[in-house]
Amino acid sequence: MNKIMFFAHLREAVGEESISIDVAGRSVAELKELLANQYQLNQLDTVMTAINEEFATNEEIIQQGDIIAFIPPVSGG
Amino acid sequence: MNFEISKEPIQIQDVIDKVVQREAGAITTFIGTVRELTAGKKTLFLIYEAYEPMAVKKLEQIGKEIEERWSGAKVAITHRIGKLEITDVAVVIAVSTPHRADAYEANRYAIERIKEIVPIWKKEHWEDGEEWIGNQLETVAYPTGKPEEKDLNE
Numbered sequence: 001m002n003k004i005m006f007f008a009h010l011r012e013a014v015g016e017e018s019i020s021i022d023v024a025g026r027s028v029a030e031l032k033e034l035l036a037n038q039y040q041l042n043q044l045d046t047v048m049t050a051i052n053e054e055f056a057t058n059e060e061i062i063q064q065g066d067i068i069a070f071i072p073p074v075s076g077g
Numbered sequence: 078m079n080f081e082i083s084k085e086p087i088q089i090q091d092v093i094d095k096v097v098q099r100e101a102g103a104i105t106t107f108i109g110t111v112r113e114l115t116a117g118k119k120t121l122f123l124i125y126e127a128y129e130p131m132a133v134k135k136l137e138q139i140g141k142e143i144e145e146r147w148s149g150a151k152v153a154i155t156h157r158i159g160k161l162e163i164t165d166v167a168v169v170i171a172v173s174t175p176h177r178a179d180a181y182e183a184n185r186y187a188i189e190r191i192k193e194i195v196p197i198w199k200k201e202h203w204e205d206g207e208e209w210i211g212n213q214l215e216t217v218a219y220p221t222g223k224p225e226e227k228d229l230n231e
């Protein structure tokens with residue numbers, strides 16, 4: 001299984017802090033497409049992705065147990 | 078722990094004390110505060126949210142980058158999360174270095190990097206609404222899904 005985490009406006013759009021789905025073997029881009037369809041999200045191209053708390057590219061393949069976080073453009077400071 | 082996310086008000090002196098060193102000739106402290114007016118619009122309060130474990134890691138990364146670029150530098154950063162009122166302290170960055178020019182430069186570098194790579198978001202609340210900042214304007218796009226080297230080194 002994989003834990004998928006959402007923050008800021010994405011959390012509100014999805015309505016969950018996190019979900020559990022099995023997406024091992026899929027790329028980050030494939031996961032984005034799947035979630036965009038499922039939750040009618042249209043801003044995932046501006047969203048960064050972290051796998052296990054490190055930034056990842058769209059091409060990266062998700063492994064069993066990986067924690068995926070979608071990171072909208074940040075606004076700290 | 079020189080790099081922290083705090084749910085409580087930040088004790089500024091505590092952050093400064095972490096970078097005190099005998100080799101230092103200067104300590105610069107940056108205090109980021111909640112501004113009332115942005116482009117003429119009145120903010121009532123802010124909510125900051127963080128992906129905490131990753132935010133701490135990214136603050137640590139900024140500290141490492143500074144120690145590599147400015148020799149002898151010591152860095153401490155605390156960012157607050159939760160509900161903040163106007164004039165509250167959102168972030169404190171302390172940098173000590175042997176000479177003052179480096180302390181100023183490195184401190185500036187730290188705040189700019191926070192705004193690029195640390196997963197913290199603010200939601201502004203106004204009299205007539207609320208909005209997560211950094212998402213709606215879409216001024217920053219990451220077509221590859223992560224920041225490019227050039228985005229990170231600007």
